[in-house]
Amino acid sequence: MEILKPAIAGTLExxxxxxxxxxxxxxxxxxxxxxxxxxYGRQIRATILEALERLDxxxxxxxxxxxxxxDCTLKARVECAVFRSCGQSAANIPWGxxxx
Amino acid sequence: xxxxxxxxxxxxxxxxxxxxxxxxxxxKDAYIYGCDSIMLDLEDxxxxxxxxxxxxxxxxxxxxxxxxxxxxxxxxxxLDTPHWQEDVRVCVAGGADGIxxxxxxxxxxxHTVEHAVEQAEREFGVEPGRTLLMAALESPKGILNAxxxxxxSERMFGVAISGGDFRKCMQTTPxxxxxxxxxxxxxxxxxxxxxxxxxxxTVFTDLDDQEGxxxxxxxxxxxxxxxxxxxxxxxxxxxxxxxxxxQKEVIQAEKILLAYREQSAAGVGVFTVDGKMIxxxxxxxxxxxxxxxxxxxxxxxDLV
Numbered sequence: 001m002e003i004l005k006p007a008i009a010g011t012l013e014x015x016x017x018x019x020x021x022x023x024x025x026x027x028x029x030x031x032x033x034x035x036x037x038x039x040y041g042r043q044i045r046a047t048i049l050e051a052l053e054r055l056d057x058x059x060x061x062x063x064x065x066x067x068x069x070x071d072c073t074l075k076a077r078v079e080c081a082v083f084r085s086c087g088q089s090a091a092n093i094p095w096g097x098x099x100x
Numbered sequence: 101x102x103x104x105x106x107x108x109x110x111x112x113x114x115x116x117x118x119x120x121x122x123x124x125x126x127x128k129d130a131y132i133y134g135c136d137s138i139m140l141d142l143e144d145x146x147x148x149x150x151x152x153x154x155x156x157x158x159x160x161x162x163x164x165x166x167x168x169x170x171x172x173x174x175x176x177x178x179l180d181t182p183h184w185q186e187d188v189r190v191c192v193a194g195g196a197d198g199i200x201x202x203x204x205x206x207x208x209x210x211h212t213v214e215h216a217v218e219q220a221e222r223e224f225g226v227e228p229g230r231t232l233l234m235a236a237l238e239s240p241k242g243i244l245n246a247x248x249x250x251x252x253s254e255r256m257f258g259v260a261i262s263g264g265d266f267r268k269c270m271q272t273t274p275x276x277x278x279x280x281x282x283x284x285x286x287x288x289x290x291x292x293x294x295x296x297x298x299x300x301x302t303v304f305t306d307l308d309d310q311e312g313x314x315x316x317x318x319x320x321x322x323x324x325x326x327x328x329x330x331x332x333x334x335x336x337x338x339x340x341x342x343x344x345x346x347q348k349e350v351i352q353a354e355k356i357l358l359a360y361r362e363q364s365a366a367g368v369g370v371f372t373v374d375g376k377m378i379x380x381x382x383x384x385x386x387x388x389x390x391x392x393x394x395x396x397x398x399x400x401x402d403l404v
Contacts, residue, residue, distance in 0.1 A: 009153050015125035072160035073124040080156040089152035091186045095159055095193030096224055 003060040007084035010077035017069040019081040024061040034066035047071050051078040054098050107197035107232050109257045112395045114327040114343045115336050120145035122154035127161045133333040137171035143202050151183050155190045162194030173198040192220035204235035205242045210252035234258040238265035243284045246291030259292050263302030298326040317342050344396040345389045353389035357403045
């Protein structure tokens with residue numbers, strides 16, 4: 001998917017993550033801050049990059065502020081931000097397809 | 101991925117706790133509280149501009165969190181909104197046990213949702229008929245049409261009244277003795293029993309008024325409800341206590357079932373237990389008591 005406009009999903013509440021995605025030209029530029037960076041930083045990064053790859057996003061600036069979200073929450077927030085940036089988040093989501 | 105077993109249409113549902121599907125902190129460990137069902141909410145708890153985000157959150161929660169024996173029902177948005185069809189798709193794709201139809205007013209509303217569920221089951225390769233339905237009656241029209249709603253589909257497992265909206269329509273407020281919704285609750289119970297499905301009371305929203313809450317739960321039990329909707333885990337324990345059978349009822353039920361087995365094997369239809377006449381009509385009630393007792397940890401036998 002091509003990132004068309006900036007979009008945000010998620011909150012800064014505990015157990016959540018806020019994902020901001022903007023159009024970019026130089027591959028995936030990921031900026032990650034997390035309250036559990038030392039323990040889970042690598043895993044969080046991997047989960048985010050994996051979700052973006054599944055959605056076929058190859059160029060974007062992505063900022064994630066993680067507040068101790070589970071993997072399932074991270075995926076949900078990344079996907080929501082991407083679909084919002086394409087204006088496609090409201091209906092006909094490919095549940096079980098690229099969203100899984 | 102956590103595959104959930106095929107939902108049971110009739111199971112124990114004493115407590116159904118509402119949770120905002122958009123809040124990861126809430127839904128990630130909802131099963132630890134021990135309520136019989138959780139109700140993940142896509143409707144009123146979710147702000148209008150977060151409906152999309154709540155669905156992504158719901159989908160991954162359903163697919164990756166092991167809720168164990170806790171039933172997972174999702175409250176979808178009303179049929180008068182642009183959201184409900186996508187809500188149905190995500191519920192079916194995620195494998196929710198059931199869908200609660202908000203603001204249900206007619207059998208047609210049930211059929212409309214059922215049709216969308218059938219389509220989604222085909223689309224996502226889900227076993228046809230797996231996804232159960234329940235209806236929330238929130239208006240005078242819903243209460244008046246209770247029976248046609250309750251009997252509208254083989255997927256329907258229950259019906260619940262939603263006090264907030266209903267009282268608004270009726271120009272009343274919660275009363276200590278329950279007189280504000282006495283007729284509506286009674287009518288809904290009659291309809292549910294006539295259709296052979298379960299019946300649940302509304303939430304009690306004043307968390308500081310424990311006395312009022314307890315009085316309402318006792319009245320629910322006395323009226324014959326199967327369970328109650330809740331908004332806070334601290335309400336669960338009391339409902340389970342009130343809905344548990346007494347020791348005396350458990351012993352009586354056990355005696356009835358044992359005697360029934362013996363007598364019917366000997367070709368006897370009507371007999372007495374402790375001086376009371378018993379025939380086949382008492383058996384479903386006794387079985388229900390023992391199932392409830394088992395869920396409450398009061399019965400470990402093998403009669404049910």
